[in-house]
Amino acid sequence: MAISPTKKNESAPVKMRRVGLFEISENTQIVPARGLLAGVNDIGQFIVNMKKNVQLGEKPEVEWIIDQICNHCGGKLQHKQGLSTCPYCNWALHIESLTYLNGVAKKPLRYQIEGRALRVQTSIDMRNPYQSSFKGDFKIRYFNHACLLIEAGGAKLITDPWLVGPSFLGSGYLEKPSCREAVRALMEADFIFISSNRSSCLHPQTLSLLPKDKPFIVGNFASKSVEKSLRSLGFINIYPLEFQEIYEFSAFFQFSVFAAGDGLEDSGLYVCLSGHDVIINAYGNYLNTFNLPSDLTLLCLPFSGGTSGFPFCMQTEKATQTTLHNQRLEGFKYQLETLLTLSKPAYVMPIATPYFQDSPRDSAIKELNTKNPFKEGKQICDIYSRSHSEQAVKWLNPDETLTLEFKTADLVQWREDIHLLRKEKPQEFVDFYTRQFNYDPKQLITHLQGAKYKAKEIVTFVPTSEDFERVVAPIVQANFETQEFKIIPVRLIIKELKGHRVLILRVRREILACVVANHLPFEEMVRGFHCRIERSPDAYEANFWHHFSHVYIAPKPYSISLKAK
Known part of the structure; x- marks a missing residue:
């Protein structure tokens, strides 16, 4: 693909610096221990493993206590005969070992014994202490799939650019071709954020359009998977950032990388733009274990469906595959409902938008691999708004022809001219x-x-x-x-x-x-x-x-x- 070269930016390069940490306050809940027996006790929201029966006048002796939240998608685990299974993603927790059947461990909750009860830490509230005391303007533009252009305080950041060609070794094709303006914005961006090393986020064909000294920010995963992948592609300016630490380009553009809560190497991005809090999360399951800033201006999250080969790569009956797939789609709806309550956004925009298996040899998969329609996400937001009139939320369909300019207390949408690239031939x-x-x-x-x-x-x-x-x-x-x-x-x-x-x-x-x-x-x-x-x-x-x-x-x-x- 031929793209005309852009003029070299003669202004001073945007620099990044570490600012500090979030202010954190713990949320706790009192769990009565009276009547709990030795062994595993399912008390609804929690499962408690007691060393012995709670005797009158004695302090309870606790082995561990866990919540019943799935670490993969945040659904409520359903406990039966020693296993707690998520109804959405089918992750199953072996209670005795506190390990999911796939090998991922579940961490017990922190608690303190107070008399004959337990004070359990259930969640944390996070606040950015370096945030501006007033709200100004910032811009976001959706280009394709999980690729966004974010502008504030003179800095430009692009997220997860997949703009040309297929992902996943010639299998996944963008629903619509990208526009030339997206490629130009990619070239002109000051930094690029890559959330994971999957090729719908770290897309070699798209990244090949860039000079090798383009700066990237990534999460500092233990395996260095994203960093290694970028270095293998020849890039030299890669900044692995510690999770939950706050960095900034300026006081008007601060950000932090949050890890997925399931232990897999996906991440999302918190950004504070001219005083507005925003979460951008394409693939991070149970992001930061849902410990997120609240009163967001904008929440960007996946809704259509994931990129997993489960269940259609498994050797199971088609009816079983369809049931499991539909459960996964319901999980994305449940996640939206949960995050509306937890993060209280003013606006929601779905990202990681649909892509399809357009090759003729994958036609059966394309037919089975249905997506959640955006209208159902809008319905969820509308229902929430009717019952929370003081915290009404508006659904925004992603549209590459619009630039969203967020003001102090409102939103202006600018229509842009675009010129589409040619559609791929699978x-x-x-x-x-x-x-x-x-x-x-x-x-x-x-x-x-x-x-x-x-x-x-x-x-x-x-x-x-x-x-x-x-x-x-x-x-x-x-x-x-x-x-x-x-x-x-x-x-x-x-x-x-x-x-x-x-x-x-x-x-x-x-x-x-x-x-x-x-x-x-x-x-x-x-x-x-x-x-x-x-x-x-x-x-x-x-x-x-x-x-x-x-x-x-x-x-x-x-x-x-x-x-x-």
């Missing part, structure tokens, strides 16, 4: 991957050996045709406990083994080859619906996917050429 990208990448089982084995991943886990990689029906190349089995990696026939595929997690990944041959050759995150295969998965036990295996999608990555900037050689 089959050209499918043909590129098929033509460009050749699967080599020895290369896959070398890649797996280099990961240094140790677990009681057996993963079998089955290269298949594009419809997953035929095995088209040698199968590789990885025993991560014994560190044995070998080529096997179909009859030796292990489907279950006592004491081990077992995965069978049926992956499109050229996609598996591309991921290995370019050291890409394994999750790209799932989010792009390029694989079908069998697993025992039937639960997401967090450690495996985290290691091969965040720890053991070094993405190469391979060039996409759509012309046949």
Whole structure:
């Protein structure tokens, strides 16, 4: 794509500095201990594990206390026979070990014993003490998916730019083409915020339009996944920011990165723009465990649906897949309802807007992978406003032709002229991957050996045709406990083994080859619906996917050429 060069900005570059921390106040709740018995007690909002029965005149002895909030999507866990399961995302917590079946741990709540009761810390209130005492003007413009232009105090920040080409290895296509003005704004931005290393946020084809000294801000994840990915693409000015610390470009543009509450490496952004508090969150599940500033001017959050391969990559009945998918969509509605109450925004705008599996080979997925329509989000806001007239909230549909200018107490919307780029042709990208990448089982084995991943886990990689029906190349089995990696026939595929997690990944041959050759995150295969998965036990295996999608990555900037050689 040819973009005319922009004039070099002769003004002084915008600089960033650390300001400090939020002021925090704890919210607590009194939980009576009377009548609690030794062991696990489900008391509705909480589950309490007592060391022994509470005796008259004795202080209660508590092993731990937890809330019944799902750490993945913030839904209310439903406790039954030693498991607490989320009705929206299906995460299941094993109560005895306080570990979800996928391997993610749940932290007990802090508490103090007061007589025969517990004072439990339930949440925290956060306030920016460096915030301006008056509210001025700022601008936000939506460009596509999760890409926003934010302007205040002379600084310009772009978030998660995916503007050209597909994401997830030729699978995901923007609902509408981006405009040339979005690309120009990207080039002129002072800083770029990348919330995660998924390719709908950290999009190599879009980022290739930028000079390598463009400044980026990212969350300082333990694995350095976003930072590593950007450095592998050649960028040199990357600023990993500590979570919940406040930084600023000026007194009119302050910001802080918040981590997802589920332990996955996604993040969102708090910004204070001329005294207005704003939350921008494309993918951060249960963001900052929903401990967020309140009385927001604007809340930007996902509503249409996520980018997970669950449940359509799982080997389950279509009816079951549809039920699980619909539950996930309801989870996005529940999140909106919850955040309206917690953050009290004046305006809500959905981001991470729909993209589609437009390739003919993914037509079945496109039909099944339905989205929440925006009108249902507006209905939720309208219902909330009718019962909270003093805190009415207005829904804003994302529109690339509008610049939103927030004033002291109102909003002005400016209509912009736009010039659209050409719409992508999905089959050209499918043909590129098929033509460009050749699967080599020895290369896959070398890649797996280099990961240094140790677990009681057996993963079998089955290269298949594009419809997953035929095995088209040698199968590789990885025993991560014994560190044995070998080529096997179909009859030796292990489907279950006592004491081990077992995965069978049926992956499109050229996609598996591309991921290995370019050291890409394994999750790209799932989010792009390029694989079908069998697993025992039937639960997401967090450690495996985290290691091969965040720890053991070094993405190469391979060039996409759509012309046949």
